[in-house]
Amino acid sequence: ALLLLAGCRLPEEDAAMLKTDAYLETVPADKRAVVRPTAENLSENSLEYKQFCRKLTAVLQSKGYDTNADTPAVIINLDFGVKNTNTLHVKYGFNTPEKPHSYDEVSGSLASVYTRRKLYSKFVKLTAVDAARPKRELWKVEVVKEDAAEDFRSAQNELLYLLSKYIEADSSEQIKGTVLDTELYQRFVLKLSAGETDLSLNAGMEQKRAYEKRLRERLKTENAQFVRCGLNRKTTAVLDVSSFGFLTEIEFNPSIADTRVRSCVADLVESFLPPPVGVPNGERFSVEMLSAD
Structure with missing residues (x-):
C-alpha cells in the first residue's frame, strides 16, 4: 500500500x-x-x-x-x-x-x-x-x-x-x-571447493584481477619487443580497454615524451589484448613493461 x-x-x-x-x-x-x-x-x-x-x-x-x-x-x-x-x-x-478529470469520472x-x-x-x-x-x-x-x-x-x-x-x-x-556470479566464478571457473570459496567477494573484481594477471604475465614475454620500440627502463602503465578489447588509452609512468615510442608500445600492447569479459565497465588495468620479476 x-x-x-x-x-x-x-x-x-x-x-x-x-x-x-x-x-x-x-x-x-x-x-x-x-x-x-x-x-x-x-x-x-x-x-x-x-x-x-x-x-x-x-x-x-x-x-x-x-x-x-x-x-x-x-x-x-x-x-x-x-x-x-x-x-x-x-x-x-x-x-x-x-x-485532469471530472468529479464523477474514475481517476x-x-x-x-x-x-x-x-x-x-x-x-x-x-x-x-x-x-x-x-x-x-x-x-x-x-x-x-x-x-x-x-x-x-x-x-x-x-x-x-x-x-x-x-x-x-x-x-x-x-x-x-x-x-550467483561469484559462486559460478569461484566454483566453476577457478575450480575452488566449497571450503575455499568466499561469496562476499565481487566476481567482477575477481575477474579484473585475473585479467590483469594474465596481461602482466604476457608483457613479461615481450621485453625484446619493448626495447625495439625504444623503452630502456622499467615502466608502469594504466590501460583503458574497451569491451571489445581495443586499447582506448594508455598512461605511462614515468611519462614518455617520444610519440613514436608511445605509439609503438601502445600498438604492441593492443595486439594481444583479449576482451575483458566479465570485468565491470570502466575498470582500468595496471601493468609493467621491462619487468624482470
Whole structure:
C-alpha cells in the first residue's frame, strides 16, 4: 500500500532463469564413451561444436568418462543451441500521472507501466544410451538458461556448471533458480571447493584481477619487443580497454615524451589484448613493461 501511495517503482524482474531436468536409470560401469550431435544443424566440423565439445569433455571426464575410446560402451547424444521462447519478459511498476478529470469520472492516477522483451533459451541436452542397445537410455539431462541474450556462449559456463552436478543424477522434477556470479566464478571457473570459496567477494573484481594477471604475465614475454620500440627502463602503465578489447588509452609512468615510442608500445600492447569479459565497465588495468620479476 505504501508503494502505491508513494507512486514508487516496483523492482524489475531482470534475473536470468536457470532450469535443469535430469533422469537416471543406471550409471554405466563401463565409461568408454563417444559424443555425437543429434540436431540437423549441428556439424562435428563446425567451430561452435568443436569449441563447446572441448569444454563439455572436461565435465564428462570429471565424471569418469573416457571420450577418446575407440570402442565406446556408451553413446552420449548431444543437442545444444538457442531457441526463441516467444515469451515476453515483463518489468512492471507504478506511476502517478497528473490527468485532469471530472468529479464523477474514475481517476486514472495509478497506472501500470510495462516493458516487454523477448526471451531466448540457451540449452544443452544430453542423452546417454547403451552402445550395444541404442534404444536403452541410461541417463539424460537438459539444462537451460533463459534471458534476453541471444548468444549461446553467454550462458555456457552456467550450463556446464549445472551439468557437472546433474549428469548421472535424477532431479525428481524440473528445478528452477539462479546462480550467483561469484559462486559460478569461484566454483566453476577457478575450480575452488566449497571450503575455499568466499561469496562476499565481487566476481567482477575477481575477474579484473585475473585479467590483469594474465596481461602482466604476457608483457613479461615481450621485453625484446619493448626495447625495439625504444623503452630502456622499467615502466608502469594504466590501460583503458574497451569491451571489445581495443586499447582506448594508455598512461605511462614515468611519462614518455617520444610519440613514436608511445605509439609503438601502445600498438604492441593492443595486439594481444583479449576482451575483458566479465570485468565491470570502466575498470582500468595496471601493468609493467621491462619487468624482470
